[in-house]
Amino acid sequence: MQPLLSIDAVSKRFAAHRALAEVDLVVEPGEFIALLGPSGCGKTTLLRCIAGFLTPDEGRIRIEDEDITRAPPYRRPLNTVFQSYALFPHMSVADNVAYGPRRAGVGRREAQARAAEALALVGLEEMGTRLPRALSGGQQQRVALARAIVNRPKLLLLDEPLSALDLKLRRRMQIELKHIQEKLGIAFIFVTHDQEEAMAMADRIVVMNAGRIEQTGTPEAIYRAPATRFVAEFVGEPNLIALEPAGPGHARLAIGGAELPAASGMRFAMARPEDIVLVNGDVPDDLATFPGVVEEVLAIGPLTTLFVRCGETVLKVARLGMSGVELRPGSPVTLGLRPAALHLIAE
């Protein structure tokens, strides 16, 4: 199938600052893509280039067959949900949503009907006559979404649309957005700096750093097999254990000393906190064990994290529920991990 959006080697500079460096990205129809990265990584710049508010210095952006690299925003077959919502304060909610169809020449009645339909989709059918400022932040967010999908674009861009909402509302909107996206079959490109949000919603995550794409992949791939140390550290909390060379094709863990097959050039083995276990009594054969001393116990309810010092490094060990809260700082423990299950990182 022909890709919906293809971005080829797009670069953008702001004076001396390189905001985007030869970014490539392909988005399939109906896909939910999260652009994830710290602030200043170029994710919003990339989104603005796709929307047409910025023109790339180099490279090409195509939607289906059409080259839109230099097309003005009002000639692009896509819509945007803005971070600040950007609702027109002088128009009612219904007029805000009907604005696109109205200006495109759709009759007043037809436009109002479409607006009502879009508002119903986001659960705001009752609010049409109100002014945006009379709505709560969450409701304004929904109006912005309704206004952006009323024309049924093939591609919707969302610029940190949930960042102004409180945590509970945010969780609810994440699920709702995902449902709306699946129902309409519109491709979403969703900018966020919140890795949990990206993991919860996206089909594919694009991790960006310093104007470059570090890795593109499913949430699982990004989490289990990060391509770089940056991705490992930005998504979740990794334990990075240094590798020492141990003959051709092999390396030795700096902690515990277990040997494992490793291509040359691999410098770290990554273990997620849930990959490391506390060992009591019998040890399975494939588990490498080593001693440590508890430094800190952090229990947040569903998860308890132990910070265990093993020589130079402090390892994070996650346990479900409140198990492990009885351990006190200073307690000696034995940790275990499966060397074969570790993911290796070069840099």
Place this chain on the structure above:
Amino acid sequence: MAASRTTLALLLFAPLAFFAAFFLAPMAVVALTSLTTDDGGLTFAHYARILFDQYHWDVLWVTFRIALATTALCLLIGFPLAWYLVRIVRWRSWRRACVILIVVPLFTSNIVRSFGWMVLLGRTGLVNQGLMGMGMTERPIRFLGTETGILIGMVYILMPFVVLSVGNALAKIDTALEDASADLGVGPARTFWFVTLPLCLPGAVSGAIMVFALAVSAYVTPALLSGGQITVFSMLIFQQYSSVFDFHYGGALSVTLLVLTLVLVTLAGRIGERGRRAA
């Protein structure tokens, strides 16, 4: 909070008393005087004299015509100027310099500025010399003693009010709104018409009301630039108070001007409101 009741009452009373003493009282005195005769009896004769005399209507018409034209020109020139300052100027010190250039004239007296225009607009003034130098006219154009001359002076003096209030409204518009309009498929011209303009309309209306109110009651500029050829209403009032010493008749003239101005300003406000709602 029961204790704050007295405080609240005092807080309300203080500004109320201030307004009563400095705004209402003088107006009441003028209004009362306009309704009385020299020996203190009630009369509407002064108003009858104004309403049934064609001359007053002629002067009123000239006054309002000049004020409306001044307001229109101030908007027409002030809006692009405000746009330039808020949207186009990127260099902060240049913008500050422009704002100072616009505001500083407000600190000098009207008389000085009107005299300046008398010099500039005279037969051998800079304006006529320039026009003739460029070959745009063969003989000097008469500005002084014409409505055009008065208009030039008034527009110059009152322009800052429009620039400042429209500029303020423009600066408050989130440019993301224009982005959103473009994103929804609407080109720049129609975005201006449907989004930007309605949002600065309140600023434009308040600027226009200020300009109109000041233009209708202006005395110094029309007096100096009319060269005795044109009479506006404030001149009639001034004559009654300063030369004829007929405070009753002068008061009636003042109240007439005030009422007519209020009616027009209210109408303009309504239009502004409706325009805002319709958009």
